Amino acid sequence: MASTARERHAKLKVIIDCDAGIDDAQAIMIALSQEVDILAITCTSGNVDVDKVSKNVLKILEVCERTDIPVYKGAHRSMLGTTFEMPLYHGVDCLGDASDIKDPDMGLLKQTHAAQALVQLVNENPGEVVIIALGPLTNIALASHFDAEFTTRVKDIYLMGGCIHGKGNHWVSAEFNFGADPEAAYVVLNQFKRPVCIVSWETCLEHELEWEFYDRYVQVGTKQAEFMKKISSKIREYEAKMNGPFIACDPFAACAAIQPQIVLQETSVYATVELKEGLTRGQMVIDWRECSRRQLMCD
Helix, strand or coil: CHHHHHHHHCCEEEEEEECCCHHHHHHHHHHHCCCEEEEEEEECCCCCCHHHHHHHHHHHHHHCCCCCCCEEECCCCCCCCCCCCCCCCCCCCCCCCCCCCCCCCHHHCECCCHHHHHHHHHHHCCCCEEEEECCCCHHHHHHHHHCCCHHHHCCEEEEECCCCCCCCCCCCCCCHHHHHCHHHHHHHHHHCCCCEEEECHHHHHHCCECHHHHHHHCCCCCHHHHHHHHHHHHHHHHHHHHCCCECCCHHHHHHHHHCHHHCCCCCCCEEEECCCCCCCCCCEEEECCCHHHHCCCCC
């Protein structure tokens, strides 16, 4: 028993912050399959409004028989309250509009705001919590405003977001998660004391999967596989018509956080976010030549 207790204590402590689309579901399922301690899942508006996100997360946990994990509802809009047209790639409900998935028990949803829960959990476990951020970064930015020490007590942040080459996937030059709340992304990239580990949009595109893999993936005979098949069938049909690949973004961030040895190449640079109105709002700006460190304008 003593050995088991020590092993449990040594588990990586994780909080997943998400906007619960189909690839968020994949990432959550991957995390649930690993020997990690998921302290909570926090929900933010992004791909869909936060009420639907919360419902989706509870659906995922129910099919995985892990409704013991606390779920907190958070930001229902960006930090400045700006609105935008939500993407429909994941369906109106963001889980492929699958009609034969039963509604979860919404009474399981915690009453504490997600940003407050983030602060509380990190303060209870200083220097131990890894945040896996899969949607707009509003909850995490708000948490840093609630408690100035929050940015120093998080162990690591792994996020899926931002684009390296300025080719947006919802806006002209901004990746969706950063474009949905540029101010929140700015706070996370500029105010956290630990390095922020970013899986960019381009990284996801460069590691596309074959649909043959997907077909094997959803036919392994588990409830999770059947659930994934139901929620992603429309995407499968859409991409088949377009001859497009199987792209799953959020799982890369989850895998990098939980099994960092899978990362074969990385680089450390200063990055920030453009906040001015215009075509480049929300674009991640990377200082490849270290101009900011020298406090000089690059030639």
